[in-house]
Amino acid sequence: xxxxxxxxxxxxxxxxxxxxxxxxxxxxxxVAGTVEVFLGSxxxxxxxxxxxxxxxxxxxxxxxxxRMQGVSVASAAADAISSGGVAAPDAFLLGTxxxxxxxxxxxxxxxxxxxxxNVVDLHLDGDRLVGVEPVFGGTVNxxxxxxxxxxxxxxxxxxxxxxxxxxxxxxxxxxxxVPELGAAGxxxxxxxxxxxxxxxxxxxxAIVVSGGRGLGSAEAYSMIExxxxxxxxxxxxxxxxxxxxxxPYSYQVGQTGKVVKPTVYIACGISGATQHLVGMKGxxxxxxxxxxxxxxxxxxxxxxxxxxxHKVVPKLTxxxxxx
Amino acid sequence: xxxxxxVKQIPDPADPGALDPDTRTLRRxxxxxxxxxxxxxxxxxxxxxxxxxxxxxxxxxxxxDDEVSGLRTALAMGADSATLVSDEALAGxxxxxxxxxxxxxxxxxxxDLVLAxxxxxxxxxxxxxxxxxxxxxxxxxxxxxxxxxxGGTATVRRQTEAGADRVxxxxxxxxxxxxGVVEPRYPSFRGIMQAKNKPVDNLKVTxxxxxxxxxxxxxxxxxxxxxxxxxxxxxxxxxEDEGDAHERIVAFLDELKVI
Ligand SMILES: Cc1cc2nc3c(=O)[nH]c(=O)nc-3n(C[C@H](O)[C@H](O)[C@H](O)COP(=O)(O)OP(=O)(O)OC[C@H]3O[C@@H](n4cnc5c(N)ncnc54)[C@H](O)[C@@H]3O)c2cc1C
Ligand SMILES: Cc1cc2nc3c(=O)[nH]c(=O)nc-3n(C[C@H](O)[C@H](O)[C@H](O)COP(=O)(O)OP(=O)(O)OC[C@H]3O[C@@H](n4cnc5c(N)ncnc54)[C@H](O)[C@@H]3O)c2cc1C
Numbered sequence: 001x002x003x004x005x006x007x008x009x010x011x012x013x014x015x016x017x018x019x020x021x022x023x024x025x026x027x028x029x030x031v032a033g034t035v036e037v038f039l040g041s042x043x044x045x046x047x048x049x050x051x052x053x054x055x056x057x058x059x060x061x062x063x064x065x066x067r068m069q070g071v072s073v074a075s076a077a078a079d080a081i082s083s084g085g086v087a088a089p090d091a092f093l094l095g096t097x098x099x100x101x102x103x104x105x106x107x108x109x110x111x112x113x114x115x116x117x118n119v120v121d122l123h124l125d126g127d128r129l130v131g132v133e134p135v136f137g138g139t140v141n142x143x144x145x146x147x148x149x150x151x152x153x154x155x156x157x158x159x160x161x162x163x164x165x166x167x168x169x170x171x172x173x174x175x176x177x178v179p180e181l182g183a184a185g186x187x188x189x190x191x192x193x194x195x196x197x198x199x200x201x202x203x204x205x206a207i208v209v210s211g212g213r214g215l216g217s218a219e220a221y222s223m224i225e226x227x228x229x230x231x232x233x234x235x236x237x238x239x240x241x242x243x244x245x246x247x248p249y250s251y252q253v254g255q256t257g258k259v260v261k262p263t264v265y266i267a268c269g270i271s272g273a274t275q276h277l278v279g280m281k282g283x284x285x286x287x288x289x290x291x292x293x294x295x296x297x298x299x300x301x302x303x304x305x306x307x308x309x310h311k312v313v314p315k316l317t318x319x320x321x322x323x
Numbered sequence: 324x325x326x327x328x329x330v331k332q333i334p335d336p337a338d339p340g341a342l343d344p345d346t347r348t349l350r351r352x353x354x355x356x357x358x359x360x361x362x363x364x365x366x367x368x369x370x371x372x373x374x375x376x377x378x379x380x381x382x383x384x385x386x387x388d389d390e391v392s393g394l395r396t397a398l399a400m401g402a403d404s405a406t407l408v409s410d411e412a413l414a415g416x417x418x419x420x421x422x423x424x425x426x427x428x429x430x431x432x433x434x435d436l437v438l439a440x441x442x443x444x445x446x447x448x449x450x451x452x453x454x455x456x457x458x459x460x461x462x463x464x465x466x467x468x469x470x471x472x473x474g475g476t477a478t479v480r481r482q483t484e485a486g487a488d489r490v491x492x493x494x495x496x497x498x499x500x501x502x503g504v505v506e507p508r509y510p511s512f513r514g515i516m517q518a519k520n521k522p523v524d525n526l527k528v529t530x531x532x533x534x535x536x537x538x539x540x541x542x543x544x545x546x547x548x549x550x551x552x553x554x555x556x557x558x559x560x561x562x563e564d565e566g567d568a569h570e571r572i573v574a575f576l577d578e579l580k581v582i
Contacts, residue, residue: 013485068490070453070463096449098466098483105422105453114417114544117448130548141553148544155448186462187492190478195486207581231582243503249482256442256502264581266572281556285579287572293561300556303575307564316569323582 006032009094010039020095022163043173051171059176066188070102078110117155137274205234212238214269218246254279272297324378329439332393357393360440362507387414398518399510415540422454427531456497
């Protein structure tokens with residue numbers, strides 16, 4: 001038994017379709033006969049990649065200019081469905097991202113349908129999806145499902161599924177016109193700023209080196225950056241040092257930050273609070289450096305070093321130089 | 324300028340209680356406190372009113388029991404008044420049900436600006452603020468890092484995947500703020516004393532023209548079907564650093580063929 005149709009909210013930027021979109025497409029293909037994408041940007045630019053990942057069709061609003069994704073895409077999708085022009089999907093999948101949550105929220109009001117959020121797994125139970133959400137810092141998994149009329153709206157955590165290209169033909173591009181938004185559409189983007197960042201992205205890097213409060217000072221974070229550079233890794237952080245202003249929020253790993261699943265995660269001076277663990281426990285290998293042998297991070301580490309970050313990290317960087 | 328701040332009262336995250344195996348929800352029989360995430364919204368509202376030179380800060384909170392201690396904390400920080408929607412019928416509400424109640428309560432104060440946190444610390448669905456905006460027909464900007472108000476327009480610096488967007492938004496509007504945007508003040512002793520006499524308007528769901536079936540368990544179109552312990556990750560080798568631990572790390576990375 002599979003679902004008839006799933007709609008995946010697509011996100012795309014200058015470097016192509018976002019990984020989260022491809023992840024959801026892989027899952028959607030597994031559980032539904034037809035997989036389509038709805039998108040708040042130019043459909044032609046993404047059609048080939050989306051098709052390659054199994055999307056049959058892409059409903060696209062075209063470039064929104066400065067208008068907000070949330071209200072524009074949700075209104076366009078709800079309108080297409082309520083006008084009867086497009087058959088409602090059984091389920092919508094959206095990423096737990098900046099825009100994904102906005103679209104899901106607006107869509108849920110428009111369709112009078114609930115949202116299940118932060119799910120890390122989805123599977124079929126009879127003819128309906130059930131989703132798994134980790135709670136209490138990932139120590140308990142809660143499985144939920146919708147009981148109302150649907151369509152079901154799911155917010156999926158990044159890194160929950162593996163993208164998989166299937167070599168499908170370019171997706172058919174269909175117009176998804178944005179209706180008159182009225183007051184709700186009043187917000188517009190005036191400028192976009194891109195944070196300069198070198199090296200790989202935090203959520204895509206094969207190696208992540210994260211620093212925590214154990215570094216002792218904002219200046220000491222440069223030690224993490226140097227090690228990361230030497231390893232071709234992305235630098236990350238615990239919330240403690242993000243809140244302290246040592247590094248930007250985009251570095252944060254954990255429940256309220258990014259989920260990372262690199263081949264190697266190196267935690268330096270991080271205690272291993274449950275809210276941090278939930279963001280990195282899925283890493284294939286974990287190395288922890290902490291001076292407290294009782295630190296909870298050691299419970300998940302494949303290699304734990306009981307030691308001072310100020311001693312171990314610079315020596316490690318030096319040893320890696322020229323390799 | 325009239326600012327309404329949504330403040331959620333939650334179980335202390337340091338001691339979050341447990342999931343009730345019978346009702347399959349978070350047990351709320353513990354004492355609730357002001358969600359730290361919302362202390363940023365309260366502080367932001369106080370600063371914006373201060374900058375504007377006039378205005379007021381009104382709080383809106385929804386709970387299934389009549390908990391007010393979190394509201395009192397926010398009032399002690401300096402908010403002027405509060406609406407508490409407390410009703411047994413609200414137990415088990417999902418995000419959409421919560422948004423319906425908050426929207427109806429907010430509408431009564433005809434605010435210029437509605438502030439909330441980007442996500443709560445306990446449920447963290449992060450959808451309530453934009454749902455409230457949609458219900459009220461208002462524009463919304465989520466993930467705000469900075470807000471400035473000029474007449475009838477808010478300019479917001481919004482966090483994005485790539486960096487940040489500068490967004491202009493006509494008022495009234497709903498804006499959700501991220502943690503760390505401002506430094507929330509500690510309530511002063513005087514503030515705490517004054518908070519005791521600040522007006523808190525107590526409402527039931529029906530006072531808002533909402534039917535009990537639209538909220539709580541009845542209104543939540545979702546159910547939990549299973550609760551299970553997550554598999555534990557096994558711990559590995561622990562090495563005490565004696566000046567050469569970095570060599571063990573290099574060897575480990577070598578084994579993994581990542582260097
Ligand atoms: C709702 C909620 C959401 C949250 N979301 C997140 C999240 O997304 N991400 C996140 O990270 N946290 C999150 N937190 C915060 C989390 O609970 C912890 O407070 C935080 O992770 C602690 O950061 P830390 O490990 O850097 O600091 P600490 O817990 O202070 O740990 C510092 C560690 O450094 C060690 N240390 C000190 N000096 C040295 C030294 N010289 N050498 C080696 N080790 C040393 C200490 O032994 C200690 O273990 C959240 C909390 C809440 C309530
Ligand atoms: C572990 C857990 C998982 C859950 N998962 C889901 C789910 O997947 N789907 C779902 O629909 N519900 C879910 N719920 C229920 C949900 O938390 C409640 O419905 C809650 O009332 C609103 O959602 P939130 O806290 O996630 O809101 P968020 O959208 O994360 O909250 C953002 C902000 O909105 C404001 N706000 C939210 N609630 C209130 C309130 N009661 N009073 C005043 N201001 C408020 C606050 O400013 C808050 O910071 C879950 C609850 C728990 C404990």
